[in-house]
Amino acid sequence: DGGITQSPKYLFRKEGQNVTLSCEQNLNHDAMYWYRQDPGQGLRLIYYSQIVNDFQKGDIAEGYSVSREKKESFPLTVTSAQKNPTAFYLCASSLGGAREAFFGQGTRLTVV
């Protein structure tokens, strides 16, 4: 089945640690996105990539980093510089341009 796979589903991070969230898609989509979701805040764009080896900052990129070395993979690293990382993280992909985005099932990150 084609789709977007995010792992892990739940992730716990200690203060000061970096953690990496995985996002893989087999839809042959060019564009990939990372969103952060907090209660009552909707989805806010962290980073996006429209093509391999290229990515741009979204609205809340501080404290996060990404890479796009392969078309099907777009991992997100939450660094220790992100002061409030506890949230639900959603990865999405699309064919690019004015096409709809398809979403993974999300990763819930909690700082302990």
Next chain:
Amino acid sequence: AQSVTQPDIHITVSEGASLELRCNYSYGATPYLFWYVQSPGQGLQLLLKYFSGDTLVQGIKGFEAEFKRSQSSFNLRKPSVHWSDAAEYFCAVGAAGSNYKLTFGKGTLLTVNP
């Protein structure tokens, strides 16, 4: 910059009643508009989309939405709500001028009473 407003944070309807969820957008040119639905702890599923043409668009699960340029609105409707429609609904806008990035509203939580 584009923006989306969903004026209703929470709506409660009875099963079988009609539903309308409001969405207003801000963008200078013709936007691309979407409605997504999210069940708790899950990802988002696309309900319907508007790119151009007929301003009344049909989606999955019996939903429809109407694009009204004069009101900058893209309201979601369903004639008869089912208990399984209880979820959170997000309106989103994309545009060529912003590299087609999607901007989301803050969502409307729908509760369905039996």
